[in-house]
Amino acid sequence: MSGRRIVKQRRRADVGIIGGGLAGLSLAYYLSQFHDLKILVIDDGMPKPDHIWGFWDNGSPHLALAREQALSQWWHWQVAAPGNAHVMRGEGYHYYAVSSASYMKALADKCARANVRFINGTVMKTSINEDYTRMLMKDEQIVTAHHVFDTVNYIAPYDCMKQHFLGQHIRVNKNSFNPGQIMLMDFRVPQQDGIHFMYLLPFSEKKAFIESTVFSQTQLEPEWYREQIAQYINRSLHLKNEQVTVLKEEVGVLPMSKVKSKQGEGCIPFGVAANAMRASSSYAFAQINRQAYDYARAETLLWGVPEAGADFFERWMDDVMLDVLTKNPELAPHLFSRMAQKVPADDFARFMNGRSGFVPKFRTINAMPAGPFLKTIVGI
Ligand SMILES: Cc1cc2nc3c(=O)[nH]c(=O)nc-3n(C[C@H](O)[C@H](O)[C@H](O)COP(=O)(O)OP(=O)(O)OC[C@H]3O[C@@H](n4cnc5c(N)ncnc54)[C@H](O)[C@@H]3O)c2cc1C
Known part of the structure; x- marks a missing residue:
């Protein structure tokens, strides 16, 4: 007989989330705000050293808690290269910084108040069983939920920038x-x-x-x-x-690259595993928050893969930008200072946050030096 035990549950969880980092807790928090669901977050309890999260925002609802927790905010940001320094002046957008430890604590408190349940353990494998997913834990317990999100299993190409x-x-x-x-x-x-x-x-x-x-x-x-x-x-x-x-x-x-989800059977990738991170900048804080908020606020949850941190065209732009930087690293100071000079600050922030409109994308492309970008695009 197998020694595996099913964790006693009054009712099977509606939602299981693998990983209690930014992506897992943001998703748990927003789902609990918009829907009446039994939510379970499973985290292996590895240490999470405090660090700064920087992000741009213009008062969006998905960053309300982050603005509350901000250590500071700034209207002006500078990009400097040899012989050239340019200050961008945000109007609608400000740059904020939060402490990851304080923000995660605030998020965990909100989740606890909304009756999100936490399990300390490592999920080793998942499998589908009838209409639910089984999560096999390292200690051989089995936890089950109708819908399971995986925020931890993904890979980036080993040789990526x-x-x-x-x-x-x-x-x-x-x-x-x-x-x-x-x-x-x-x-x-x-x-x-x-x-x-x-x-x-x-x-x-x-x-x-x-x-x-x-x-x-x-x-x-x-x-x-x-x-x-x-x-x-x-x-x-x-x-x-x-x-x-x-x-x-x-x-x-x-990683500065698209990632590939390696989620197990019956799991929905989420957060970085669902490409919330911008490949060309590794910014992910605002993007993960938006992904979780947008997913959760849908009136009817469809349980599909969430939207990535950037739209299709921006992901293509990120690929081109990374290719240019990999082949011509010496261009980077010139390229970023040109962007700072030519792209208005708010459009720059919109583009960095991803899922921006036509104007920020057009202005960003317009700021790029044509030669190396055309070479990459036509594959020379
Ligand atoms: C030092 C640092 C600075 C950053 N600065 C910025 C910034 O300024 N701006 C910005 O936009 N982005 C920044 N980022 C990027 C991004 O915001 C983070 O990577 C973000 O924390 C990703 O959240 P996550 O939930 O995907 O991953 P994590 O925070 O790593 O959470 C995953 C959690 O799952 C747990 N886990 C792993 N495997 C299992 C398992 N099998 N079972 C159960 N639990 C498991 C882990 O222990 C962890 O607690 C920074 C990242 C780092 C590391």
Whole structure:
């Protein structure tokens, strides 16, 4: 006889969600707001180190909780390349930053208040049984639900370009930052190890988050990013090492590519597994929130695969952009600073968020240098 046990349930869950990260909890929260469903979230409880989520918004309903939780918001964002710095001034759109730990706690509290149930465990395999899906857990228990969403099983091509970074929350001993404006991308840094830029979020005149980000295939040693940040602080902010205190650090590696869902039998891919992440930027926060909100607010749930973070044309544009950057990494500073100069800030934000209209797409294409893009498009 098998030692597997079916977890005792008063009533089989209507919805099971594999993964209690941003995608899983956002989906659970919005489903609980719009429908009367018995929802179960299963998470393996792996540590989730706190980090910053940055995103653009213009007051959309799917980001209401995120705006409430924001550490700060900015109207102006700058892109700088050698000999060329341009500030984009958002009108409807602002750039926000939230702490992932605080946001996830707020989301988990909302879910708990809406009677979403949490199970701590690892889902190993799923299978279909009559009109429900069985989830086999690592401890051999079996959990069942009528509809199961999988936010964790997907793969990106192993050799794809990646965005890898190390960020530091710093405090300095003299007023050095302009809290009204972020540095979205500063390419005035060494470019030998990949497409490299600094990202700086000033929280006050003395406190900021600063990150060294690289687009390339290979992650670098932590010391490399630390050294880049230290040099940048010395050179651009004219601060000596002893004037800077590093409060905490965060690191990450994100794929810059479409991903392929590897969901098991009877599962609906969701979140990054359903391509919520923008391939050309790895932004996923606003996109996952929108995906969950739009899916859940449908009057009749159809249980299909949700919409990706970008529409078909934007995904094609992302592919072209990544191909151009892979073949011509030296063009990146020029390309992004051209975008900052030529695309109005709100259209830039709309395009970054994905599922934008004709105008932001047209303006973005129009800002691109024609030669390398045409070569990629005609496959030269
Ligand atoms: C450091 C960092 C910074 C980022 N910054 C930004 C940003 O500024 N802006 C932006 O838009 N995006 C950003 N992103 C990208 C994006 O927002 C995140 O990747 C987002 O957290 C994805 O959420 P998720 O739910 O898909 O995955 P996760 O948050 O990884 O959640 C998946 C959960 O499932 C659990 N799990 C895995 N396997 C199983 C299993 N078999 N059974 C049960 N549970 C399982 C994991 O432990 C985890 O808790 C950042 C990502 C990182 C890592």
